[in-house]
Amino acid sequence: MKDPMSDTHDTHEQPPQQPPPPPIEPEVDEHEVNADQNAEEQVLCADTLLEGVDYLGEGYHSLNHYFRSVLEEHMDPAVHWTLDCVDWRQIRSKMEGDRYRYCIESGSVFRIELPAPDDPAAP
Numbered sequence: 001m002k003d004p005m006s007d008t009h010d011t012h013e014q015p016p017q018q019p020p021p022p023p024i025e026p027e028v029d030e031h032e033v034n035a036d037q038n039a040e041e042q043v044l045c046a047d048t049l050l051e052g053v054d055y056l057g058e059g060y061h062s063l064n065h066y067f068r069s070v071l072e073e074h075m076d077p078a079v080h081w082t083l084d085c086v087d088w089r090q091i092r093s094k095m096e097g098d099r100y101r102y103c104i105e106s107g108s109v110f111r112i113e114l115p116a117p118d119d120p121a122a123p
Helices: 030-043 063-073 075-083 088-095
Strands: 053-058 100-105 109-111
Touching: 063 075, 063 088, 063 100, 088 100
Parallel strands: none
Antiparallel strands: 053 109, 100 109
16 A cells, blocks of 8 residues: 655556547438438328328328228217227228228328239139
8 A cells, every 4th residue: 555645656657547439420421311211201102102002191000090080080979989899800801801901000001902813714
C-alpha cells in the first residue's frame, strides 16, 4: 500500500483510461429510403395489385373486425349488439365460399380470388 505522506512516485502508474470510441453508424442514403417507402406504398395501390386480388380497406386489427364493420353498415345501430353473438368463423366461411380467401396485412384487408376448379366435363 502506498503511503500518502511519502514523496516517492510509483513508477508503475497506469495512464488514464480513455473511453471507447462511439460505434460507427452506417451512412443512410435518403434516396434509397425514399425508394423503399415508395415501393411499399405502391403495393397497396389498386393499380399495382395482382389480378384477382382486391384491396378492401385499412384500419382493421383482425378479419373479424372487418367482417363486423361490413355487416354493421347494413344494420340498424340499435341492433349492432347482436353481432356480439355471431360465430365469425361461419361468417368468414360463407363470405369466402369456394371462390375467395380473405387476408389481413398490417391492418389492410385483401380478398384473393381462387382459381376456378378444373371442370371435370371439360375435354
